Amino acid sequence: GELKASPSMTSLSSAASSSSNKDKPVSERRGILLLAAACFFLWFLYTPKLLHRAGVIEKDPYEEFLESTVYPSLERGLARINANYTNTEHETDQASRPGYKLKKRGAVAKYPIVMVPGFVTSGLELWEGEDCAKKHFRQRFWGSVSMARTFFADRECWRRHLSLDPYTGGDPPSVRLRSAQGFEAADYFMATYWVWSKLIENFADVGYDGSLMTMMSYDWRLGYPILEQRDGYFTKLQYTIEANVRSRGEKVVLISHSMGGTVVMYFLAWVTADVKDGGGGGGKDWVEKHIHSFVNIAGTLLGVPKSVPALLSGELKDTAALLSQLGELLERYFGKRLRKNLWNTWGSLFGMLPKGGDHVWGVGADLCREDEIVNGLSCIKRTEVPPGKVEAPAPMVYWNESSNECPSHTTASPGAGTGGSKALPAVPESEEQSLDPPPSSVAWSPDETINYLLKYGGGYGPTLSSSRLYSFDNRMHRRPPKEQWHNPIATPLPKAPSMKIYCMYGTGIATERAYFYKNVCGKAESGDNISTCDSSPTDPQFALDSSAQDIDFNITHGVKFSDGDGSVPLLSLGYMCEHWKKGGRHNPSGIKVVTREHHSIEEFTLNDPGRGGPHSGEHVDILGHLHVMEDIIKIATDFEADSVDDQIVSDLKRIVRDIDNHPMGGVHGASKNR
Numbered sequence: 001g002e003l004k005a006s007p008s009m010t011s012l013s014s015a016a017s018s019s020s021n022k023d024k025p026v027s028e029r030r031g032i033l034l035l036a037a038a039c040f041f042l043w044f045l046y047t048p049k050l051l052h053r054a055g056v057i058e059k060d061p062y063e064e065f066l067e068s069t070v071y072p073s074l075e076r077g078l079a080r081i082n083a084n085y086t087n088t089e090h091e092t093d094q095a096s097r098p099g100y101k102l103k104k105r106g107a108v109a110k111y112p113i114v115m116v117p118g119f120v121t122s123g124l125e126l127w128e129g130e131d132c133a134k135k136h137f138r139q140r141f142w143g144s145v146s147m148a149r150t151f152f153a154d155r156e157c158w159r160r161h162l163s164l165d166p167y168t169g170g171d172p173p174s175v176r177l178r179s180a181q182g183f184e185a186a187d188y189f190m191a192t193y194w195v196w197s198k199l200i201e202n203f204a205d206v207g208y209d210g211s212l213m214t215m216m217s218y219d220w221r222l223g224y225p226i227l228e229q230r231d232g233y234f235t236k237l238q239y240t241i242e243a244n245v246r247s248r249g250e251k252v253v254l255i256s257h258s259m260g261g262t263v264v265m266y267f268l269a270w271v272t273a274d275v276k277d278g279g280g281g282g283g284k285d286w287v288e289k290h291i292h293s294f295v296n297i298a299g300t301l302l303g304v305p306k307s308v309p310a311l312l313s314g315e316l317k318d319t320a321a322l323l324s325q326l327g328e329l330l331e332r333y334f335g336k337r338l339r340k341n342l343w344n345t346w347g348s349l350f351g352m353l354p355k356g357g358d359h360v361w362g363v364g365a366d367l368c369r370e371d372e373i374v375n376g377l378s379c380i381k382r383t384e385v386p387p388g389k390v391e392a393p394a395p396m397v398y399w400n401e402s403s404n405e406c407p408s409h410t411t412a413s414p415g416a417g418t419g420g421s422k423a424l425p426a427v428p429e430s431e432e433q434s435l436d437p438p439p440s441s442v443a444w445s446p447d448e449t450i451n452y453l454l455k456y457g458g459g460y461g462p463t464l465s466s467s468r469l470y471s472f473d474n475r476m477h478r479r480p481p482k483e484q485w486h487n488p489i490a491t492p493l494p495k496a497p498s499m500k501i502y503c504m505y506g507t508g509i510a511t512e513r514a515y516f517y518k519n520v521c522g523k524a525e526s527g528d529n530i531s532t533c534d535s536s537p538t539d540p541q542f543a544l545d546s547s548a549q550d551i552d553f554n555i556t557h558g559v560k561f562s563d564g565d566g567s568v569p570l571l572s573l574g575y576m577c578e579h580w581k582k583g584g585r586h587n588p589s590g591i592k593v594v595t596r597e598h599h600s601i602e603e604f605t606l607n608d609p610g611r612g613g614p615h616s617g618e619h620v621d622i623l624g625h626l627h628v629m630e631d632i633i634k635i636a637t638d639f640e641a642d643s644v645d646d647q648i649v650s651d652l653k654r655i656v657r658d659i660d661n662h663p664m665g666g667v668h669g670a671s672k673n674r
Helices: 007-023 026-053 061-096 098-104 145-153 155-162 197-205 224-231 233-248 259-272 286-290 307-313 324-334 336-343 347-351 357-363 446-459 570-580 626-637 652-660 666-672
Strands: 113-116 124-128 140-142 176-179 213-215 252-257 291-297 372-375 378-381 397-399 500-507 509-519 542-544 559-564 592-599
Touching: 061 098, 098 197, 098 626, 113 233, 113 259, 140 145, 140 155, 145 155, 155 324, 155 336, 197 626, 224 233, 224 259, 224 347, 233 252, 233 259, 233 286, 252 259, 252 626, 259 286, 259 291, 259 347, 286 291, 291 626, 307 336, 307 347, 307 446, 307 509, 307 542, 336 446, 357 446, 357 570, 357 652, 357 666, 500 570, 500 626, 559 570, 570 592, 570 652, 570 666, 592 626, 652 666
Parallel strands: 113 213, 113 252, 252 291, 291 500, 397 509, 500 592
Antiparallel strands: 124 140, 124 176, 372 378, 509 542, 509 559
């Protein structure tokens, strides 16, 4: 027989079930509902992704949504937050702003202003790219929040697009990055890190606006000659200055920051040179007619030593000092080989190599006190020098063993490049050769260091465009060739007797000056995960010796430090400015030069956390230094401009004197001899 439930039993069962459901806790029932909702959400989220991977639909709709909507909204949101924050700060700190104070005292806009930003602080936008980057069309590939995401999402795509063609110095095939334009190009970096914004705001206080100010941003990766060849940058700068003079009836105040100072020096030589010599053909009196003042803020006039380890081994002080675990992670994801190969395609870095060689940097006057002389990378008392001892140049690179113990290696093979054989043109077979071995000494002088970097070319050898753009021959010629225009030791100031030059910078911050190295030969990290078809230069055979430590001699993590602004040593910031004051061949028309130093005072401020405060002399913070902004506004408005005079708080005068009196000859010796 079949057992059938009676009506009474069915009724009892239903009642029990109903009672059981009612007895369940609310939190348990809510958990079941949330779990069901989560499952539905995951199904809803991943079904399109699975369809995309299966080839059913062409694009991942969520990725497309993030790229087209979320990330741009995030960028705009950060900008709005920053704007609101700035507006609040504007109201709170208005009375303390130099521009507002000077306006109250009668300062008004007078001379048109043209600003030339520095290295890496201008945004770069994508105008043409490979398939992996086309979604970023006309968006910032450098200098935005989305830049970081692009880097971590597809490192190789990011690297190929930031690289230049190593053999032409211009764009790789099918890739075009161009500088962002307008004040937005360099007022902020990554939406919240201010660069020029404070100075622009203070200019606005005294009446300046877009009709009286121009930001002349540029692609800071390019070598200076390529800036004109590819983008016509110096022609545009010339016409912009001329237009300002014509429309306003006043000469221009030209303001630069960091590498922008070297760009301006190149421009002054270019614009006055004949067209047949590669110049702009403006004539010898063009500068006198068009430029009232050149304000050089934290300028890299004699280069920066930190470009040496970047080009030699793809390293910076910051990467060498990282904790071992983090350093290993960095090397595995974006190791020295990748960094070196990328940076060696940037012609601008070669243009920032130290200028003056053994005659200036080799004297080592900025490394020792007045009663001492340099001995390697340390100092000894002059009274302790043995009779007849020949003083050797202070090294730029110091080795813990001979630097040429690694086997010789060749340049990149045909098809080599930063992105593999498809990305860059091949090396001509006739130019493929073994690289010259490095100097055998344990102490590379500045001259030896620069000469090797030019021949080594980051492993590309003499075929590398960047190393062919510049000459580091310091001898002066009656008509300096364009390869020397970046070098103020070999290229005199223009004939502009009424123009003024102001050198403004911070001091009192430990700054990279020389380096300790070691051989790694075949032991370099190989975790870059480079495609096997990539035949770009191999791992660097050298590495910073971070074990070198001597606090008494300012040596930390393999880096020797001297005075400076944290990025540019005092020698590069101020030496030429002081030397120009003497007139002579380097300043033939006697241009007035003013040096304004500011000892850095770091302080925390609630309305600007993460920065050094209103009296910081750090390399970028100097653009927001209260006294620097006040001085620049006085110059631009011609209000109490005579009060902007020499202010030297460092040991600069003694350093200049010791270099110029040294047997190696200083600038005069460098400009006479190779």
